[in-house]
Amino acid sequence: MTPADAGPPTRGAGGDELLELTAGQALSRIEAGDLGADEYFDAYADAAAGDELNAYLWRAERGGGDAGGENLRGAPIAVKDIFCTEGIPTTAGSRILEGYTPPYTATAVARLADAGARVLGKTNMDEFAMGSSNENSAYGPVLNPWDRSRVPGGSSGGSAAAVAGRLAPWGIGTDTGGSIRQPAALCGIVGLKPTYGAISRYGMIAFASSLDQCGPLTRDVTDAAILLRAMEGRDPRDSTSVGIEGGVELPSREDLEGLRFGVPRELAAGAEGIESSVAENFKATLALIEELGGELDEFELPSTRNGISAYYVIAPAEASANLARYDGVRYGARDREADDLLGMYERTRARGFGAEVKRRIMLGTYALSSGYYEAYYGQAQKVRTRIAQDFSAAFERFDFVVTPTSPTVAFGLGDKTDDPWAMYMNDQCTVPMSLAGIPAISIPSGLAEPEGGGPQLPVGFQIAGRAFSESRILDAAFALEQRIGFG
Amino acid sequence: MSVLPDSHEAVIGLEIHVQLETRTKMFCGCELSFGDEPNVHTCPICLAHPGSLPVINERAVEYGIQIALALGCEIAPRSIFHRKNYFYPDNPKAYQISQYDIPLATAGRLGDVRIHRVHLEEDAAKLVHVGESGRIHGSGASLVDFNRGGTPLVEIVTEPDLHDPAAAREWLQLLRTTIKAIGASDVNMEEGSLRCDANVSIRPAGTTELGVKTELKNMNSFRFIERGVEAELARQFELVSSGEQVTQETLHFDPRTGALTPLRSKEEAHDYRYFPEPDLVPLAPTEEMLATARDALPELPEAREERFAGELELPAAQARQLAYDAELADLFEAALAAGGAGARGLANWITGEPATRELAPAQVASLVALVEGGKVTNRAGKEVLAKLVADGGDPVEIVEREGLGKVEDSGELEAVVAAAIEAHPAEAEKVKAGADQAIGPIVGHVMRETKGRADGGEVTRMIRAKLGL
Numbered sequence: 001m002t003p004a005d006a007g008p009p010t011r012g013a014g015g016d017e018l019l020e021l022t023a024g025q026a027l028s029r030i031e032a033g034d035l036g037a038d039e040y041f042d043a044y045a046d047a048a049a050g051d052e053l054n055a056y057l058w059r060a061e062r063g064g065g066d067a068g069g070e071n072l073r074g075a076p077i078a079v080k081d082i083f084c085t086e087g088i089p090t091t092a093g094s095r096i097l098e099g100y101t102p103p104y105t106a107t108a109v110a111r112l113a114d115a116g117a118r119v120l121g122k123t124n125m126d127e128f129a130m131g132s133s134n135e136n137s138a139y140g141p142v143l144n145p146w147d148r149s150r151v152p153g154g155s156s157g158g159s160a161a162a163v164a165g166r167l168a169p170w171g172i173g174t175d176t177g178g179s180i181r182q183p184a185a186l187c188g189i190v191g192l193k194p195t196y197g198a199i200s201r202y203g204m205i206a207f208a209s210s211l212d213q214c215g216p217l218t219r220d221v222t223d224a225a226i227l228l229r230a231m232e233g234r235d236p237r238d239s240t241s242v243g244i245e246g247g248v249e250l251p252s253r254e255d256l257e258g259l260r261f262g263v264p265r266e267l268a269a270g271a272e273g274i275e276s277s278v279a280e281n282f283k284a285t286l287a288l289i290e291e292l293g294g295e296l297d298e299f300e301l302p303s304t305r306n307g308i309s310a311y312y313v314i315a316p317a318e319a320s321a322n323l324a325r326y327d328g329v330r331y332g333a334r335d336r337e338a339d340d341l342l343g344m345y346e347r348t349r350a351r352g353f354g355a356e357v358k359r360r361i362m363l364g365t366y367a368l369s370s371g372y373y374e375a376y377y378g379q380a381q382k383v384r385t386r387i388a389q390d391f392s393a394a395f396e397r398f399d400f401v402v403t404p405t406s407p408t409v410a411f412g413l414g415d416k417t418d419d420p421w422a423m424y425m426n427d428q429c430t431v432p433m434s435l436a437g438i439p440a441i442s443i444p445s446g447l448a449e450p451e452g453g454g455p456q457l458p459v460g461f462q463i464a465g466r467a468f469s470e471s472r473i474l475d476a477a478f479a480l481e482q483r484i485g486f487g
Numbered sequence: 488m489s490v491l492p493d494s495h496e497a498v499i500g501l502e503i504h505v506q507l508e509t510r511t512k513m514f515c516g517c518e519l520s521f522g523d524e525p526n527v528h529t530c531p532i533c534l535a536h537p538g539s540l541p542v543i544n545e546r547a548v549e550y551g552i553q554i555a556l557a558l559g560c561e562i563a564p565r566s567i568f569h570r571k572n573y574f575y576p577d578n579p580k581a582y583q584i585s586q587y588d589i590p591l592a593t594a595g596r597l598g599d600v601r602i603h604r605v606h607l608e609e610d611a612a613k614l615v616h617v618g619e620s621g622r623i624h625g626s627g628a629s630l631v632d633f634n635r636g637g638t639p640l641v642e643i644v645t646e647p648d649l650h651d652p653a654a655a656r657e658w659l660q661l662l663r664t665t666i667k668a669i670g671a672s673d674v675n676m677e678e679g680s681l682r683c684d685a686n687v688s689i690r691p692a693g694t695t696e697l698g699v700k701t702e703l704k705n706m707n708s709f710r711f712i713e714r715g716v717e718a719e720l721a722r723q724f725e726l727v728s729s730g731e732q733v734t735q736e737t738l739h740f741d742p743r744t745g746a747l748t749p750l751r752s753k754e755e756a757h758d759y760r761y762f763p764e765p766d767l768v769p770l771a772p773t774e775e776m777l778a779t780a781r782d783a784l785p786e787l788p789e790a791r792e793e794r795f796a797g798e799l800e801l802p803a804a805q806a807r808q809l810a811y812d813a814e815l816a817d818l819f820e821a822a823l824a825a826g827g828a829g830a831r832g833l834a835n836w837i838t839g840e841p842a843t844r845e846l847a848p849a850q851v852a853s854l855v856a857l858v859e860g861g862k863v864t865n866r867a868g869k870e871v872l873a874k875l876v877a878d879g880g881d882p883v884e885i886v887e888r889e890g891l892g893k894v895e896d897s898g899e900l901e902a903v904v905a906a907a908i909e910a911h912p913a914e915a916e917k918v919k920a921g922a923d924q925a926i927g928p929i930v931g932h933v934m935r936e937t938k939g940r941a942d943g944g945e946v947t948r949m950i951r952a953k954l955g956l
Contacts, residue, residue, distance in 0.1 A: 084531075084538045092537065104531050106538060205537040210765035238540050318765055321570050324581030325535040341629075345574060354833050368572075368760035377762060383499075 023169040037074035055162040059121040069116035076120035078171030084203040088217030096352025106203025123158030132426040153183030160187040178430025181442035185460020186407035192377040196437035200235030208315035251478030262398035264301040277448035303386035313380035320364030405442040405460030440464035501648035506680040512637035513609040514541030525632035533637035535579035547639035550671035560595030577611035601646040612636030652716040715740040823850030826855035907932035
């Protein structure tokens, strides 16, 4: 490993000061007339053009076209390739959508554009957002900017790596069971999964519709708030969207006085599967919460121990239906060698989907099949309800529930690809919030040594709150972020 | 007349699909169309592009509720859309959004038939199979027209309460008129906006257990429903009579040959893997929506039939014939309102003379008034009707212009009668000798001479008087 391959990404990025700014800082400079919007965009267009992390699947040219609105002042943004963008190829990381250019733009992206942002690039991802390491992309794995022999996490690994690696000031991704929070943790940036329904899913390629939610991946908490504010809101095109009542406040809190933090025994330091260095970091962060005046108490979330199992029934079940439309008939790749319709379907899907996607389609198809529905899907939904009830009960006592975001720091490429269950357990701390539909943020809480030794890598700290309490979560995360002083 | 002997009873249930006449599709903003160039009414949603999401059409829900109310159903406080999964080129998402365990409405009744359920769903795209068979098997290629894909449908499922093919046809006519009265659909079987499948079984008369049923598809006219069910009942009876058993299967009715052929098992062996559609929220009609739907219901055919038979004292069969055909019933009521003619006379003319459909209500009223008032004979009335259909105009003027008025001046008529007797001396003698039926040729002569404008009874009376009888 050469020095350029490991260590904080800022050191390897050529030291361009412009790229070290948070987006919020850059916007202030643009507003003050100290920075040109095009200069800012082009600096990132140049950086993205030099992408060595395989973070991008499509990149904009310098200039980036016209920006619509005022607030985001032409700022560049990295967009996970799961969002449909009119006229720009969109693959969801899959071979089956190779060559597909959507005829419309996702609401979340359209809202960002309306606010003045410009799409800098479409970022790599696990195929159809199924994965926790970005190794399931049909277009090759994304490398972690801290250590290129390691994964960036997934499925929004491209956006996370681009933001951490100074290839984008900020980005958006999607989170179904941890796909924003876990890569944010592994890349040392902020990732927010809003409440289910906060942001429209229209134009966001569906993996598991009842869980998928769009959210920001940013350098700091303030940037996350700025993006959330631009994207949230009810969308008549998405019946499940409601927006965030009262909108989103930019965070400003400096202490945690009077706030109560619950630490679930099942998901915290000492719980099965949590690496010891991650557990140490977590305890240290809890100590900082107390220093800031926050109150801590342990409690139990008994149903979460079935969270991963329930998740891996519900998500594949929905995916099996969501992915059935990729049949080669109307768009995307089509196998032309089959001599009948069924053969065309089968060959198109056999060649177009990767192994993990096929695994989940089969799992989901089985779970929904006649005679098994109640035993699997029905049961999983009951677990989901219990988990939501557990959280509701917890929020009677606490303002927030905190856990490590990921049980480990970034692991090596290929380390877990042969063991789906080990890979699935990456999400053990993030899946319960997804099943409950509640918001959760991951912020960097320092560095820890990976198991087996090596340079230190980022650790993520997760703060979850009641549905639609994003402003409060952002406020608490902001106070903690200042105290941690990461980056 | 039943195709089964008295030893057996037919048991028939119907499954009806009705395309709703909304402006746009069930889950997207594309306009509905019929006969437009293929694939012009499409969008990312009805083509199932990645990331697109459905949104329920409010008008379709209103129509669905009105239909359910008209069928006396209970509306579910919270109904759920499901995904029904299957691969087929007419189904771009590879699932149809439909309702499953909690439909829009249940437990209704129309006429003598109980309604099992009413639910909302979306129509499939239209497949055009290139080649002779017109079906997917054996066709050279299939073309997909997505214009129809996503059209709002209401599915109505009856209990197995029908027991003969003609009754099934008549009941379907009642359903059609009921839906048409609401204005929710043009319910045209030939164009596919009304589609009917039948579940058919037989059982020994007097028993209550249901036999093994078969499902009949593709009966795209009222006549074909009756014929298809008749053919299937005959087939099942023959099977049972020869000691064999009916097997549960889906049969395709070929209206050209009347043949019923099983659909390939591949086409029906589906595990639809239903699960609740996560992209939609439950459908919970407000009290206000229900009240609005109730208030907007017009008088329905059953009520109309009752009023025609009761208030207007029409014979039962005629009341039903009018009420089950909204167009006829509307004509009847408008003609009655125009004045001059009585209900019975109007009903006779309108149900007996299909050509009256082509007249304005005032024309019908005036025509029937002329007949009822003895100004023209029944036969001359039909001539007036033909002229009205051909040239339009006012019945009274036509009668005058064409000289079709009844011959009432007895002097004129007496002369014609005298001439007729003179022309038929032999017959006259026979009549005098008591052979009443010999009067025919003499009456016929008078009618020919007066072009049917004379009253037959009056003429007979005059002839007999003249002959001294």
